[in-house]
Amino acid sequence: MKVMEEIKETQIQNVGKYVNEIFEVVKERNPNEPEFQQAVKEVLDSLVPVLVKNPTYMKQAVLERLVEPERLITFRVPWVDDSGNVKVNRGFRVQFNSAIGPYKGGLRFHPSVNASIVKFLGFEQIFKNALTGQPIGAGKGGSDFDPKGKSDLEIMRFCQSFMTELAKHIGPDIDVPAGDIGVGAREIGYMFGQYKKLRGAYEAGVLTGKGIGYGGSLGRKEATGYGVVYFVEEMLKEKGLSFNESTVVISGSGNVSIYAIEKAMQLGAKVVACSDSSGYIYDPNGINLETVKRLKEVENKRIYEYVKEHPEASFQVGYSGIWTIPCDIALPCATQNELDKESAEHLVSNGVKAVGEGANMPSTQEAIDMFMEHHVLFAPAKAANAGGVAVSALEMAQNSARIAWTQEEVDGKLQEIMNTIYRESMKASEKYNVPGNLVVGANIVGFIKVADAMLSQGVI
Ligand code: GLU
Numbered sequence: 466m467k468v469m470e471e472i473k474e475t476q477i478q479n480v481g482k483y484v485n486e487i488f489e490v491v492k493e494r495n496p497n498e499p500e501f502q503q504a505v506k507e508v509l510d511s512l513v514p515v516l517v518k519n520p521t522y523m524k525q526a527v528l529e530r531l532v533e534p535e536r537l538i539t540f541r542v543p544w545v546d547d548s549g550n551v552k553v554n555r556g557f558r559v560q561f562n563s564a565i566g567p568y569k570g571g572l573r574f575h576p577s578v579n580a581s582i583v584k585f586l587g588f589e590q591i592f593k594n595a596l597t598g599q600p601i602g603a604g605k606g607g608s609d610f611d612p613k614g615k616s617d618l619e620i621m622r623f624c625q626s627f628m629t630e631l632a633k634h635i636g637p638d639i640d641v642p643a644g645d646i647g648v649g650a651r652e653i654g655y656m657f658g659q660y661k662k663l664r665g666a667y668e669a670g671v672l673t674g675k676g677i678g679y680g681g682s683l684g685r686k687e688a689t690g691y692g693v694v695y696f697v698e699e700m701l702k703e704k705g706l707s708f709n710e711s712t713v714v715i716s717g718s719g720n721v722s723i724y725a726i727e728k729a730m731q732l733g734a735k736v737v738a739c740s741d742s743s744g745y746i747y748d749p750n751g752i753n754l755e756t757v758k759r760l761k762e763v764e765n766k767r768i769y770e771y772v773k774e775h776p777e778a779s780f781q782v783g784y785s786g787i788w789t790i791p792c793d794i795a796l797p798c799a800t801q802n803e804l805d806k807e808s809a810e811h812l813v814s815n816g817v818k819a820v821g822e823g824a825n826m827p828s829t830q831e832a833i834d835m836f837m838e839h840h841v842l843f844a845p846a847k848a849a850n851a852g853g854v855a856v857s858a859l860e861m862a863q864n865s866a867r868i869a870w871t872q873e874e875v876d877g878k879l880q881e882i883m884n885t886i887y888r889e890s891m892k893a894s895e896k897y898n899v900p901g902n903l904v905v906g907a908n909i910v911g912f913i914k915v916a917d918a919m920l921s922q923g924v925i
Contacts (some may be wrong), residue, residue, distance in 0.1 A: 468875060469729050471809065473517075473592045476517050477513060477514075477517055480513050480516045480517050480523070480686040481513055481602055483516070483523060484509045484510065484512070484513055484516070484528070484678075486529050487509060487529060487532065487615065487650075487790065487867075488502075488506055488509055490674070491505050491532050491656045492504060492778060494533075494865060495581075495584070495783050497581070498581035498585075499581060499710075500582055500584075500585040500801060500802075500826070501574075501581045501584040501585045501588065503585065503802075503826070503827060503829075503830065504566060504585040504588050504589055504762050505532055505588060505724070505910075507529065507830060507904070508588070508592065508908050509532075509909040511845075511904060511905040511909065512528070512908060512909065512912055513780050514897040514898065514905075514909070515897065515909050515912065515913065516528075518752060518897075520588055520880055521920065522842070522904055522916055522920075525901075525919075525920055525924070526717055527916045527919055527920065529570065529915070530919065531591065531760050531912075531915070532838050532918075533561065533587070534559050534560065534561045534562075534584065534587060535556075535560050535561060535562060535563060536559070536560040537557070537558075537580070537584070538557065538558045538560070538585075538606075539555065539556070539557055539580070540555075540556045540557075540630040541553060541555070541556070541630075542555065542556045542576050542608055542610065542626050542627050542630070543626060543629075544619070544621065544622045544623045544625075544626045545613075545622060546617060546619055547616050547619055547745045549840075551808060553610050554609055554610040554623070555578075555579075555608060555609050556603075556608045556627050556630060556631065557578065557579075557580065557605070557606050557607055558583075558604060558606035558631060558634055558640070558642070559581040559583050559584055559587035559604060559605050559606065560587075560602075561584075561587040561588060561590065561591055561601045561602075561603040561604055561605070561658060562591045562602050562915060563602035563603075564601055564602060564918040564919045564922065565594075565595060565601065565602055565914065565915060566594075566599070566600035566601040566602045566638035567601065567602055567636075567637070567638050567639055567641055568602045568604030568639070568641070568813045568837070568907055569590070569601035569602060569603065569604060569605070569640070569641050569643075569854060569858070570586065570587060570590040570594070570603055570604045570605040570642070570643070570645075570854065571586075571605060571606075571607075571643045571644050571645030571648065571853075571854075571858065572605075572606045572607045572608075572643070572645055572648045572652075572656075572796065573586070573605075573606075573607035573608075573640045573643065573645040573646045573647060573648065574608050574610045574611070574612050574646070574647030574652070574924050575607070575609070575611065575646050575647050576609050576610075576611045576649050576898030577609070578607045578608055578609045579593075579609065582607075582801070583605050583606060583607060583776070584605075585801070585825075586605040586645075586824065587603055587604055587605035588603075588657055588811075589821040589825055589826065589846065589847055589913055590604065590605055590627075590831055590854070590917070591603040591911065592847045592907065592908055592912060593847040593848075593850070593851045593911065594851075594858075594911075595848070595852050595912075595914040595915045596847060596848055596851050596886050596889070596890070596907060596910055596914075597854060597855035597882055597886070598855075598882065598885060598886075599854075599855055599858035599859075599882075600858070601641075601670070601854065601857075601861075602885075604640050604641075604642070604818075606631070606642060607645065607647075607648070607806045608623075608627060610623055610647075611647075612652075612781050613855070617651075617885045619653045620651065620652065620655065624654060624655035624656045624659065625656075625658075625659040625784050627656065628655075628656040628659040628660050628663070629659065629663065631656075631759075632659070632660050632663045632664065634667065635660075635671060636671055637668050637669075637670035637861070637864070637865075641670065641671060641672065641673060641857070641861060642656075642672055642673075643672060643673040643674040643854070643857050644674045644721065644829055645666070646721070647678075648679075649674075649720060650675075650676055650686070650770075652830060652908075653673075653675055653676075654675070654676055654679075655672045657671070657672050657675060657679070657761055657841055658812075658903055660672070669678075669864040670861050670864035670865055671861075673685065673857035673858075673859075673861060674686075674857065674859040675860070676768060680860075680863075680864055681860065682856060682857075682859055682860035682863055682870070682875060683869070683870065683871060683872040683875055684856055684872050684875030684876050684879065685853075685856045685857065685859075685860055686720065686724070687724040687876075687892065688724075688852045688853045688854075688855065688856035688857075688875075688879055689720065689721045689724065689725075689727035689823065689850055689852050690720070690721050690722065690723060690724025690726070690727065690728060690798070690823065690854030690857075691724050691725070691727075691728045691852060691876070691879065691885050691902075692849070692850065692851065692852015692879055692882075693721070693725050693796060693798070693822075693823040693844070693849045693850055693852065694708065694725055694728035694729050694796075694821075694855065694857065694903050695728070695852070695880050695883040695884070696821060696844050696848060696849045696852075696883045696886065696887055697794065697796070697819055697842075697844050697849065697878070698732060699820035699883065699884055699887040700819060700842050700844055700887060700903070701794075701818075701819055702820070703891075704818075704842065706806075706818060706819070707732070707733075708729050708732035708733060708794065709732055709733035709734065710733055710734070710735075710793075711733075711734045711735070711793040711794050711818075712734070712735050712737055712791070712792045712794075713729050713734045713735065713736045713792055713793065713794045713795070713796065714736075714738045714787060714788070714790050714792040714795050714796070715729070715739050715795075715796040715798055715823070715875045716736060716738075716739065716740045716745070716756055716784070716787050716788075716797050716798055716799040716803060716804075716824075716827075717739065717741070717797075717798040717799035717823070717824065717905065718739045718741050718760075718761050718768050718795070719739060719741075719761065719798070719799075719823065719851065721823040721853070722739055722796075722797040722798040722799070722823065723754070723757060723758060723761065723762070723796055725796050725847065726739065726752070726754055726757070727754060727822050728754060729794075729796075730754065731750075732893065734794070735751040736751060736752055736754075737751060737752065737790060737792065738792075739747060739752060739753070739757060739768065739785050740787050740799060741761075741767060741768040741799075742782060742784065742863065743767045743768060743769055743782070743785070744780055744781050744782040744783055744801035745768070745777050745780070745781055745783075745784070745786060745787040746768055746769070746772060746774060746779070746780050747779050747781070747790055748771075748773045748776060748777065748778035749778075749779075750777055752771075752778070753771075753774075753775060756771055756775065757771065767789075768780070774806065783802055784799065784809050785803070785804075785805065785807070788804060788808035788809075788812055789808075789811045789815075790815075791815040791816070792815065792817060793816070793817065793818050793819070794810070794818065794819045794820075794821070795812055795816070795817050795819075795820045795821075796821045796822075796823050797820070797821070797823065797827035797828065798823030798824050798827075799823055799824050799827065800825075801824065801825055801827060802826065802827065802828075802829050803824065803827045804827050804829065804832050805829045805831065805832055806829060806831035806835060809828070809831070809832035809833075809835040809836060810835060810838075811833060812841075813836070813839045813841060813855075817841055818841065818842060819835055819841065819842035819843070820841055820843050820844065821843075821844035821846070821849045822844060822845055822846035822849050823844050823846075823849065823850050824846065824850070825850065826846055827846065833904060837902070837904075838863040842901075843903060843904065844903060845904045845907055845909050847908070847911060848887070848890050848903060848906075848907035851882070851883075851886055852883055855879060855882045855883075856875060856878075856879055857877060859875060859879075860904050884912075885918045886907070887903075889906075889910045890903050890906035890907040890910055891903065892906070893905075893906040893907075893909040893910045894906030897909060
């Protein structure tokens with residue numbers, strides 16, 4: 466028995482060494498890309514138990530292939546502003562993995578977008594998309610264009626120029642972009658129009674997140690936010706807890722955040738805070754979602770405007786202070802690395818019971834370690850925010866079949882998908898001896914689906 470244990474220990478050490486070597490190569494090949502390196506490290510570390518059990522993945526160099534994008538496209542995006550000045554931005558599309566379907570993932574328009582951001586997002590998308598159980602590969606893209614303060618016409622001209630290049634690389638069976646930060650229904654509409662004009666064909670399935678009137682799916686807008694709450698509710702249920710009568714803090718006030726707030730409220734929670742890049746609002750009575758929706762979805766205003774209408778609420782500058790507000794459940798739904806160790810310490814000392822990631826990689830590794838150490842229920846982004854891309858895949862299915870499902874049908878399928886992701890991730894965490902660790906569980910489930918497809922398709 467002792468001998469067996471020793472052999473196992475040596476195997477784990479060897480695989481650990483192998484994984485570290487891969488990570489060293491990733492660092493060397495992708496210097497100055499901290500976010501991409503962070504995303505890769507988290508996944509590689511969690512895959513050690515699978516590689517020990519199944520050495521074929523090592524022999525076939527699946528990890529070495531997985532960390533290298535199939536293709537990275539960078540392009541110039543020239544456009545003319547309202548004063549007649551020529552502006553130039555940089556466009557990206559990373560086509561990371563197509564083992565289980567056409568590349569799929571959003572486009573982000575934000576000044577922070579660069580190769581590191583796009584590659585970290587594209588890498589995460591591999592596992593997230595596989596977890597949904599839908600036939601979608603992984604891609605991501607965007608631009609360092611800042612939509613803030615731009616007129617509607619400037620947005621349109623930028624989107625048209627961006628699509629003029631991107632159109633050469635995408636298609637309903639090739640790569641299907643969607644929205645992300647800074648890209649919503651308006652931008653998708655302009656890009657779809659330009660794609661259609663360039664192709665001279667109505668290929669509805671080339672983009673998702675379209676308007677309902679021209680091929681969009683009911684329930685897509687709400688899907689990421691609702692999905693996060695469905696997933697966290699499932700996780701809470703297992704411990705006899707629920708959103709009902711809980712105090713909740715949700716960062717961000719974009720598409721993910723707004724619909725996470727809506728669903729949490731529908732389940733009986735009191736959501737007391739949300740934020741944007743200007744700062745956060747705290748409303749002890751529970752925030753008024755109609756005001757937030759109007760400010761953000763209609764008027765494009767900053768979140769501090771909220772306190773003008775609701776004097777009982779307060780506004781604070783800065784993004785991390787939101788995590789000092791006591792709550793039972795925290796849902797970071799803003800952006801990457803918005804929740805660091807110090808913020809995690811505040812949440813833990815205030816007695817947080819569960820954290821669910823609506824944004825992509827919002828918690829730093831130190832923050833995740835802190836939650837694990839203190840047995841806070843933790844729903845990682847790849848699993849918890851997969852609802853958006855899952856319903857995008859349902860939009861693709863409806864486009865292919867030229868049919869439209871009802872809101873209830875889509876929402877029912879979304880709930881089923883989120884429950885399945887939860888159950889499969891939980892089961893994997895138990896099978897690989899880290900019961901309840903959904904970070905490891907989700908990575909393993911996503912990895913096995915993609916890795917097995919890659920093995921079947923040979924060395925390509
Ligand atoms: N941007 C979202 C994500 O990170 C949605 C992508 C999509 O619908 O393709 O998953």
